[in-house]
Amino acid sequence: MNKYDLILLDYYGTVVEEDDKVLSDIKRIIESDFSKEIAQQVFSNWYKEFVKLCLNSNKNNFITQTEIEYKSLSNSFSLANVDITNDYLASILSPLFSYWSSPNPYPDAINFIKNYKNQNNIIIVSNIDDQYINNSLSKLGISNIRCITSESVRSYKPQIDIFSKATEGLKVSKNKIVLIGDSLSLDKQGAENFDIDFIFINRRNKTIMDSAFHSISSFNELMYAD
Numbered sequence: 001m002n003k004y005d006l007i008l009l010d011y012y013g014t015v016v017e018e019d020d021k022v023l024s025d026i027k028r029i030i031e032s033d034f035s036k037e038i039a040q041q042v043f044s045n046w047y048k049e050f051v052k053l054c055l056n057s058n059k060n061n062f063i064t065q066t067e068i069e070y071k072s073l074s075n076s077f078s079l080a081n082v083d084i085t086n087d088y089l090a091s092i093l094s095p096l097f098s099y100w101s102s103p104n105p106y107p108d109a110i111n112f113i114k115n116y117k118n119q120n121n122i123i124i125v126s127n128i129d130d131q132y133i134n135n136s137l138s139k140l141g142i143s144n145i146r147c148i149t150s151e152s153v154r155s156y157k158p159q160i161d162i163f164s165k166a167t168e169g170l171k172v173s174k175n176k177i178v179l180i181g182d183s184l185s186l187d188k189q190g191a192e193n194f195d196i197d198f199i200f201i202n203r204r205n206k207t208i209m210d211s212a213f214h215s216i217s218s219f220n221e222l223m224y225a226d
Contacts, residue, residue, distance in 0.1 A: 006121050014187075041080040050069070106219075125157070130151050130152060158193055180198075198214075
């Protein structure tokens, strides 16, 4: 890692675990309240609606992750021809928002951050609302790490606004910056859009055909890397 003067870190899925278990719990609740068929229909559309709203959310049209979750899940129920109340949405989404504030950490990532030679050269860049990640960073004892969120720049990765803000005022050449993340569509594409290097943290052991970027399974691989 000595070749880089600045490390940009994705957070959810990279430093802490994704919210997969909470989403599975939500699916089981919908199955119980309606049916397995309805739950399948809702979940098959939820991510699509989520991505669509993120892509259309920028600057004056920006909406937070909290709002996007409400809208995307509500739209998904509508597409399944199911009427639900706002109170119902709030009740099933509440555990998800709670998890965002207190996600399970990846020990290798926390160890990497806490033991990195210069923590001022690490900046977290995350598609998340300020309140959740600030709570999480504090609980994990890494609140000293600078963090740029989608909410603060009113734009989502893979758009470059979050990277521009993170590097604003820093005299660092782009060939000395690397982004480490777990999403090929958000992090890899974002790094390409901003013209910086990308390291893929492949925690799910995905088969990768593209050899144009470095892939790791753990931050332990970077601890003593040049």
